Amino acid sequence: MKPAPALAEGFPDLSGMRIAREPHWFRWLSAALIVLVLAAIARAFANGQIEWSYVGRFLTVKVILEGTVNTMVMAVLAMMLGIFLGIVVAIMRLSPNPVLKSVAAGYTWLFRGTPLILQLLLWFNLALVFPTIGIPGLWSARAVDVMTPFLAALLGLGINQGAYTSEVMRAGMLSVDVGQYEAAQAIGMGRLRALRRIVLPQAMRVVIPPLGNEFIGMVKATSLASVIQYPELLHNAENIYYANSRVIELLIVAGLWYLLVVSILTPLQMLLERRFARGTLRPAR
Amino acid sequence: MTKPLVAIRSVSKSFGEFQALKNVSLDVWPGEVMCLIGASGSGKTTLLRCINQLTTIDAGGIWLDGELLGVREHGGRLHRLSEQQIGRQRLKTGMVFQRFNLFPHKTALENITEGPTQVQGRKADEVRAEALELLRRVGLAAKADSYPAQLSGGQQQRVAIARALAMKPMLMLFDEPTSALDPELVGEVLAVMKELAKSGMTMMVVTHELGFAREVADRVVYMDQGAIVEQGRASDVLGAPREERTKAFLSAVI
Numbered sequence: 001m002k003p004a005p006a007l008a009e010g011f012p013d014l015s016g017m018r019i020a021r022e023p024h025w026f027r028w029l030s031a032a033l034i035v036l037v038l039a040a041i042a043r044a045f046a047n048g049q050i051e052w053s054y055v056g057r058f059l060t061v062k063v064i065l066e067g068t069v070n071t072m073v074m075a076v077l078a079m080m081l082g083i084f085l086g087i088v089v090a091i092m093r094l095s096p097n098p099v100l101k102s103v104a105a106g107y108t109w110l111f112r113g114t115p116l117i118l119q120l121l122l123w124f125n126l127a128l129v130f131p132t133i134g135i136p137g138l139w140s141a142r143a144v145d146v147m148t149p150f151l152a153a154l155l156g157l158g159i160n161q162g163a164y165t166s167e168v169m170r171a172g173m174l175s176v177d178v179g180q181y182e183a184a185q186a187i188g189m190g191r192l193r194a195l196r197r198i199v200l201p202q203a204m205r206v207v208i209p210p211l212g213n214e215f216i217g218m219v220k221a222t223s224l225a226s227v228i229q230y231p232e233l234l235h236n237a238e239n240i241y242y243a244n245s246r247v248i249e250l251l252i253v254a255g256l257w258y259l260l261v262v263s264i265l266t267p268l269q270m271l272l273e274r275r276f277a278r279g280t281l282r283p284a285r
Numbered sequence: 286m287t288k289p290l291v292a293i294r295s296v297s298k299s300f301g302e303f304q305a306l307k308n309v310s311l312d313v314w315p316g317e318v319m320c321l322i323g324a325s326g327s328g329k330t331t332l333l334r335c336i337n338q339l340t341t342i343d344a345g346g347i348w349l350d351g352e353l354l355g356v357r358e359h360g361g362r363l364h365r366l367s368e369q370q371i372g373r374q375r376l377k378t379g380m381v382f383q384r385f386n387l388f389p390h391k392t393a394l395e396n397i398t399e400g401p402t403q404v405q406g407r408k409a410d411e412v413r414a415e416a417l418e419l420l421r422r423v424g425l426a427a428k429a430d431s432y433p434a435q436l437s438g439g440q441q442q443r444v445a446i447a448r449a450l451a452m453k454p455m456l457m458l459f460d461e462p463t464s465a466l467d468p469e470l471v472g473e474v475l476a477v478m479k480e481l482a483k484s485g486m487t488m489m490v491v492t493h494e495l496g497f498a499r500e501v502a503d504r505v506v507y508m509d510q511g512a513i514v515e516q517g518r519a520s521d522v523l524g525a526p527r528e529e530r531t532k533a534f535l536s537a538v539i
Contacts, residue, residue: 180388183380183386183387186379186382188452189404190369198388279390
């Protein structure tokens with residue numbers, strides 16, 4: 001065996017030399033500027049016409065806490081209805097049946113195309129169109145008794161959400177490789193079973209980040225139900241300031257609770273994402 | 286007298302302007318190992334997919350185990366079968382795909398048990414025992430709880446073969462089972478297929494592995510432009526081809 005050829009001169013050995021820390025002047029400067037701006041804003045609010053003691057006092061009163069609970073209950077129920085409708089409509093949209101396809105497209109078109117607040121008002125005032133509702137010969141009731149603010153809010157928010165969620169779900173299903181449908185068919189699965197067992201579980205991984213987005217939107221959209229007398233957070237805060245005229249203080253109280261509810265949702269979403277990431281993380285062999 | 290397991294009669298299929306199959310007829314006999322060779326676009330994969338009804342044919346008929354596939358004759362007309370009936374017919378065939386198509390959210394074992402438990406409605410513990418035996422047969426007993434992403438391409442394809450075998454098919458269809466594999470992983474998959482051929486399974490294999498065809502196939506079918514050009518014993522078709530097109534293809538491949 002021949003010895004390795006001698007290495008060329010002029011290239012010194014750098015081993016053992018450290019990389020120096022850079023001063024990062026611009027980072028320090030920008031951080032200082034931002035702190036100054038924040039301090040100015042804080043000072044303005046501290047000296048403004050806000051009685052911070054009211055914020056503290058009303059933050060935990062019963063009506064506000066009840067409103068927060070009602071907001072969360074409505075957001076969860078309406079989102080569940082929305083996801084259920086979304087999955088059904090997405091499956092209809094991707095079906096080979098032209099009737100199901102057009103019904104799904106029409107649903108999305110109608111409920112995405114009109115303002116949510118208008119839909120809520122329509123549901124709430126359904127009694128104006130149908131004074132009594134029911135199944136002929138079996139059961140009937142006065143619409144004003146049935147269409148409570150709770151039910152009107154649930155239907156309005158949930159059905160509207162279903163139109164958006166169906167598109168999220170459809171995107172998720174389209175993201176699953178066509179080979180997965182074929183492999184499912186090859187072991188004798190029908191379309192619906194393949195969707196339920198093979199395609200949807202894989203679509204969920206893609207769909208959870210946008211659904212988290214939609215759910216956060218839903219928490220805040222429940223505040224629109226205040227216009228139909230549903231006793232959610234904003235509605236209750238308004239009722240208090242109609243009485244005591246502390247408008248800004250109570251809006252801040254409501255805002256803090258919305259922020260808290262949304263902040264709790266983010267770690268929950270991370271847990272869900274981990275659950276559906278089965279098989280995609282590649283541990284050491 | 287024995288009957289062919291698969292009888293293909295005058296089958297044609299077009300994708301838009303492109304005619305993938307032109308009036309193809311062919312028999313596959315029980316226990317036979319058939320290799321389909323030819324350039325890409327010659328129709329060999331389409332023929333395989335028609336037998337598994339992943340592609341519907343435009344004209345002609347395919348009989349599997351004496352049963353007409355995909356349609357029913359009634360009153361002088363053909364009526365398409367329902368999705369359930371087609372699903373039931375598919376259970377007679379097992380398919381192995383070029384890109385494996387394992388279910389990524391299920392372990393190797395779950396991939397194999399999914400069909401028998403969900404589609405055939407069989408008992409979970411009985412299916413599990415069979416699945417473990419199949420994994421042992423393809424040399425992956427230790428990988429039962431691994432997810433596909435944790436397996437090499439060769440290992441994934443062997444799980445895919447076990448998944449197809451779990452449905453106890455009469456016919457195994459292989460669509461270029463080694464084309465997506467690194468060269469050093471091809472051998473392990475071919476070894477499993479050789480063992481399967483020896484066990485008497487009827488197999489149709491679309492492949493570019495001429496060595497495998499020469500060693501294992503009872504019959505080699507050469508296709509070009511949607512038609513069967515030449516067929517016969519492997520030694521004849523590969524060793525002494527009669528048709529000019531077969532000669533040209535073989536000299537280009539080897």
